[in-house]
Amino acid sequence: MRNIISLLLLQAAFSSIFLPSAHGANTIIQPTCKKTPFYDLCVSVLQTDSRSATADVQGLAVVAADKLAGKSTATLKQITSLAKKDPRYKACLESYNIVVKYDMQEILQAVSGDPKFAEQGASDVATEADTCGKSIQSFKSVVADSNKFVHDFSLVVVAIVRLLL
Template sequence: MFSLIFLPAKSQENNASLVETTCKSTPFYNLCVSTLESDPDSSRTDIPGLAIIGANRLNAKVYDSFKEIASLLEEAKDESLKKALVECDDHYKTIITYNVLSVIKTVRTSRAYVGRDAMNDAAKEALACASGFENQPTFPIKDSNKVVHDLSAVVSSIITLLVSE
């Protein structure tokens, strides 16, 4: 059983400041702020909690992209497009099964660097997905893939604050 703890307004203001200060250390400030502030828990957590919020939001974006890839695969007629989508699907499976879980498991431990490295790898997986479409006329998940890449970089940057402490 847990109990709700209501923080005084000053503490919530300090956490809003924590979100802003934390996001200033990331490469995508606006994405960071909008992602973290979209979760009500961000107003009452610490930096590891912010990293977990970011990882959870990343996980949701990855699942959305994963479903989009599956839908595109069902409709694809062109073999080279299918191949690019299958490769992208594999990259996203890696993000889902390894990268995001590593953050959640390690961010509150002395092994937070493992989560940081996993987020760097997630960003690389998104780039690898994109590279599979270089010879295609379009990249059908370009926007969602960019969000996955950028949010991975944001979470990595947040975890870097923990690792360097």
């Protein structure tokens, strides 16, 4: 019995060292995400995109920016619909219009060019999401989770982009 347990432990150790993960063999996702404020969020989002499997840090920054843009746009659509019926979403609507029309455009262009502008844009997204979050904290909002994702993931983007500077 002891030999079987030893053999299973040895097999598990061997597999984790020498076999690629199910999401591709990219070994920089985890070390990169460890340098961000939200490790689990970073890993889970980056691993959902097939481009991450072969990306370098700049490639991960591009993937992260794309994911942030998608979630920001979806959140803006949700807020736009809610704001038509509820004036309490006015601050969120203003914030997300800025995020999608200006900040995300800056990030997407700069992440492959001059990363300092991508860093600033992602930091601005966090600020705008924070503004939205403060405006809806007094009532139970259906966009709270989406807004928190945008806020937290924008800080992940900031951290990844800083690695390029």
